[in-house]
Amino acid sequence: MVYVAVASPKTLSEDLLKRVASLIGKEIFDTRLLFSGEIPRIVASCHDIDTAESIARGLRDAGLVAFVCKDSELRNHPASFVAHTARSGEREVIFWDRRGGEVRFEAGDAFLIIRGRRQSITQEKTSTTKMKLNVPATVLTGGIPIMRRVTQKTTKESFQAEDFVRIYDGRFSDPRVEMFQNHVDYTFLGPELTPSTPTNFKIVVTKLREWFPLAIFDERLTRHFKTDVSAAGPEEALQINCKLIYLYHLAIGRRGYE
16 A cells, blocks of 8 residues: 655645545545644555656646555654763764663764654553442341442553654654653753653753754644554554654655755
8 A cells, every 4th residue: 555645735735625525536625634733644555656656746736745655654653762861072962871871973974853742541450349249148138238349450551751852863754763751861961950751851842952953843743643544543543643754754855845
């Protein structure tokens, strides 16, 4: 399967809407919904690359930022390097993970920094024991109340949000380095270290922007958006959105969109 994705324009006129609906073979109402968010959206699914490229070319001729991506590229999520700490040198930034592995990133090699927020659900099971009237036993005793213990099990869900950053080098649609708010050793901040983990992470993000001044910075995923790939769960949807954002910026760079 090959997908055609497109970014929402700043303004969507009725003429453009009709033209796009005709190109992707959808009703005007459904087409309008596809352009309701800020994340590049998948607007067409094709069985071959030539058909997908033809649709994308028509969308680009209409003035939109459109690109093609294969299903395997969107859904392939190899294990990435999760940085635990970092240090900036004269010409490069060095990241280390918990096992001592390292990735060296020259300042000019960073193409894109995505800042986002992932949400997770944890389930906590609890048991409560109560005393309840044992009706059959009470009947047998002639009405003398007989009680029995009853254990009730309940499941409580809690939602947790965690900020992250992903750094891409422009060669692959997967990040070279990831940093998660609750998995960073912030002691490398030195005198800038604060007692607040969210504040420390914001400082790290600021430093990344200073260390990689040429990189594109995109933080639209700090807000929650749904993906149009219905089979994707919350985590997979996040991965797909990151891929679409990366491919969007790559398409702009390659084709010179404004």
